[in-house]
Amino acid sequence: xxxxxxxxxxxxxxxxxxxxxxxxxPDFENEIMDEMGKFDSLIIDFTDLKYISxxxxxxxxxxxxxxxxxxxxxxxxxxxxxxEILLLSGFDKILNIE
Numbered sequence: 001x002x003x004x005x006x007x008x009x010x011x012x013x014x015x016x017x018x019x020x021x022x023x024x025x026p027d028f029e030n031e032i033m034d035e036m037g038k039f040d041s042l043i044i045d046f047t048d049l050k051y052i053s054x055x056x057x058x059x060x061x062x063x064x065x066x067x068x069x070x071x072x073x074x075x076x077x078x079x080x081x082x083x084e085i086l087l088l089s090g091f092d093k094i095l096n097i098e
Contacts, residue, residue: 003031012039017048020056029059036066042074046082057089064095 001024002017012035020028032042044060046052060076067074075096078086086097 001027003028005031005035007039010038010040011043012041013043013045015045015048019049019051019053020059021051021053022055025053025055025059028056029062032059032063040072042067042072044074044076046076046078049079049082052082052085057085057091060091060095 001020004015004017006013006015014032014035016028042063044063064074073096075098076086077098083097086092086095091097
């Protein structure tokens with residue numbers, strides 16, 4: 001897994017490449033949590049992600065639960081493979097997916 005973080009003023013884009021599984025999900029979560037309080041909007045870019053496990057999906061839910069009370073908008077940019085996983089799991093009803 002490769003993670004890149006980039007700020008555009010107070011908007012954080014986190015790009016994740018390769019895969020998020022039970023081994024890499026904690027690192028993904030830590031990267032997001034380390035930035036909490038530093039941004040006012042979040043973009044998670046999964047366009048180059050090949051696979052996400054249930055552990056990775058859990059990180060998305062945990063992140064959304066932290067952002068929602070603070071009214072911090074988030075968007076998850078996905079490719080067709082990841083979009084199908086999120087749709088099948090019902091995450092399209094919880095997360096803002098593009």
